[in-house]
Amino acid sequence: MKKSIVFLVCLFTMIGYSQEVKLIPQINVSGEGKIKIAPDQVTIVAAVETKGTNAKDVKKQNDQQMEAVIKLIKSMNLPAADYKTKRVSLNPQYDYEKKKHTYNASQTIEILLKDLSKYDELMEGLVNQGINRIDNVTFQSSKLAQYQSDARKLAMKDAKMKAEDYVSVLGQKVGLATVITDNSQSYYPQPVYGAMRNMEMKADSSAPRETMAVGEIEITANVSVSFKLE
The missing domain is CATH 3.30.70.2970 (Protein of unknown function (DUF541), domain 2)
Structure with missing residues (x-):
């Protein structure tokens, strides 16, 4: 008898829980933001x-x-x-x-x-x-924090644009974001390694010397976002 009562209680609990859970239409997308800057x-x-x-x-x-x-x-x-x-x-x-x-x-x-x-x-x-x-x-770059923030904003815009592209053919709209996950890797400046042993550098006073090609620094942000669908 006790087992029957426990079973019925569990059954009604599961039925009540299933009635409370409502599936929320949503879309999960990823976004990426990249910024290239000259080092200073x-x-x-x-x-x-x-x-x-x-x-x-x-x-x-x-x-x-x-x-x-x-x-x-x-x-x-x-x-x-x-x-x-x-x-x-x-x-x-x-x-x-x-x-x-x-x-x-x-x-x-x-x-x-x-x-x-x-x-x-x-x-x-x-x-x-x-x-x-x-x-x-x-x-x-002396403005690394600013550029990282800009890259994150671009990543969010990219994610929202992707979501809008996907749902546009369904006649739906992208609603509020429910979950945002930052997948960005920590930025570490890439060193240029070299060794100079017993070197002699002779200056040529007749012309300026250029021994450096600094190139660009690429800062990347990656994000995953879940949006409600309306």
């Missing part, structure tokens, strides 16, 4: 490496070369907040064939250059003052 600043990660048999002398030489690099940066009137030391190391290395130690000192500095017209001057000056390794060069 660049981050340079560069290092001074020195080697020798005496740790103290190796470190001293490394410090002197990095001091010259920092003086160069200051002479170009870069704000103090736009450059910083990233890594400092002094490591022993043992040559098993010659059975003796050598030492490798390294200092890495990161520079944010907001005036791209100074790029060639800065890069040439860095090498002349002792930089012998360029780890990467990353072109960026």
Whole structure:
């Protein structure tokens, strides 16, 4: 008897629930927004490496070369907040064939250059003052947040346009959005990697040099949207 009562209660509950649920006509679409912009600043990660048999002398030489690099940066009137030391190391290395130690000192500095017209001057000056390794060069935009917002708006417009295209042949209209899902991937500036060891850069005073092709940055936003149909 108890089992019969429980069954009837469950049955009436399911019937009541099924009467309450109403299917809402809707359409699910995706949208994409893309913006291409020219970068207006660049981050340079560069290092001074020195080697020798005496740790103290190796470190001293490394410090002197990095001091010259920092003086160069200051002479170009870069704000103090736009450059910083990233890594400092002094490591022993043992040559098993010659059975003796050598030492490798390294200092890495990161520079944010907001005036791209100074790029060639800065890069040439860095090498002349002792930089012998360029780890990467990353072109960026100072207005990234604004452009990401613009890309998201374009993605929403694209989604709504797609929905209107689909339902136009059905004699229906696109209503309110019920669910919005951001599918955008996090934006990471793509670095240009390179290595410069024991380089000598000679300036040609007779003609300006151009060693940089910055191209464009592409910012993309992706969204999924569910719209009610009217």
